[in-house]
Amino acid sequence: MNQNKPPQGQQINIELGEKEAEGIYSNLAIITHSPAEFIIDFTRIVPGVPKAKVLSRIITTPQHAKMLMKALKDNIEKFEARFGEIKMEMPVDQHFGFVPPKGPEKVN
Numbered sequence: 001m002n003q004n005k006p007p008q009g010q011q012i013n014i015e016l017g018e019k020e021a022e023g024i025y026s027n028l029a030i031i032t033h034s035p036a037e038f039i040i041d042f043t044r045i046v047p048g049v050p051k052a053k054v055l056s057r058i059i060t061t062p063q064h065a066k067m068l069m070k071a072l073k074d075n076i077e078k079f080e081a082r083f084g085e086i087k088m089e090m091p092v093d094q095h096f097g098f099v100p101p102k103g104p105e106k107v108n
Contacts, residue, residue, distance in 0.1 A: 038065035
């Protein structure tokens with residue numbers, strides 16, 4: 001059985017409040033973990049502002065964190081199939097935001 005879907009016949013009603021529907025822009029996530037949970041803090045770094053405030057904190061189990069990772073991977077693959085590859089190149093002088101994983105260097 002797929003763990004991401006409720007059993008047949010069971011429907012989940014999800015309510016989205018007006019404030020939550022607006023969303024929060026984040027360009028930095030800080031992830032920490034313990035043996036029992038993963039904590040993801042979302043914040044926004046703005047050039048010239050030396051301080052950032054956590055805008056949202058998600059606390060979840062390791063199992064749900066792994067399910068989230070797989071769901072994100074699946075959705076990124078679908079996005080790229082439709083709109084093209086998401087480029088991971090960052091401006092050289094940008095020292096804030098999500099940091100892409102280091103990969104093999106390009107040789108010209």
